[in-house]
Amino acid sequence: MADLDGDGTADRVSSPSRTGAGLTITFGAEGGRGAKVGPRDLVGERGDGAKDVLAVVADFDRDGWSDLFVVATGAFQGDDPVRPDVSELRLGPFSARGRGQSDHHVDLSEPRAIAVADYDHDRYPDLASYGHEGDGVYSTTARLGGVKGLDRRSDDRNRAYTKEADQTDRATPDSMPEADLTAFYPLCVGRI
Numbered sequence: 001m002a003d004l005d006g007d008g009t010a011d012r013v014s015s016p017s018r019t020g021a022g023l024t025i026t027f028g029a030e031g032g033r034g035a036k037v038g039p040r041d042l043v044g045e046r047g048d049g050a051k052d053v054l055a056v057v058a059d060f061d062r063d064g065w066s067d068l069f070v071v072a073t074g075a076f077q078g079d080d081p082v083r084p085d086v087s088e089l090r091l092g093p094f095s096a097r098g099r100g101q102s103d104h105h106v107d108l109s110e111p112r113a114i115a116v117a118d119y120d121h122d123r124y125p126d127l128a129s130y131g132h133e134g135d136g137v138y139s140t141t142a143r144l145g146g147v148k149g150l151d152r153r154s155d156d157r158n159r160a161y162t163k164e165a166d167q168t169d170r171a172t173p174d175s176m177p178e179a180d181l182t183a184f185y186p187l188c189v190g191r192i
């Protein structure tokens, strides 16, 4: 639980799946009257019609405000990886429509599942993305968090964490890291 939009009241994040598809944010959760939104509400119109719209929340740039990472990707098209319509880190506080203080693009290859992880064990959140690299090859790749946000693209440091996956129909492959999210989020205490 955290104040995501900066209005002084606590907002609730729940993410029942490990793929980024089921993220739900309830703004103003304490009164129970808040707006409930998911990835498709947050992505904006550039993500309309995308097959997969995924989102995760974590303080990737370490300024104390939770940030939104959202990605929208069209349907599988064959050998060449599909370029996502949206693949952005939006720095918090961010609104119920997914607008942040600023945003930057993160280069990912046909992302089909995303998760928060801590790849480099510095206790700060990083992003994991599972996707199609082309020619039927799927892999899980890392984008590390830092004061400037997330790594914009693949580089020597984050490439070391790439894991190739067998192509399967499973939404969450074994190569997807499973982080203990309580390391990054304050737990919601008490009532709903």
Ligand SMILES: [Ca+2]
Binding pocket: 058, 059, 060, 061, 062, 063, 064, 065, 066, 067, 091, 092
């Ligand atoms: Ca932040």
Ligand SMILES: [Ca+2]
Binding pocket: 117, 118, 119, 120, 121, 122, 123, 124, 125, 126, 145
């Ligand atoms: Ca980290």
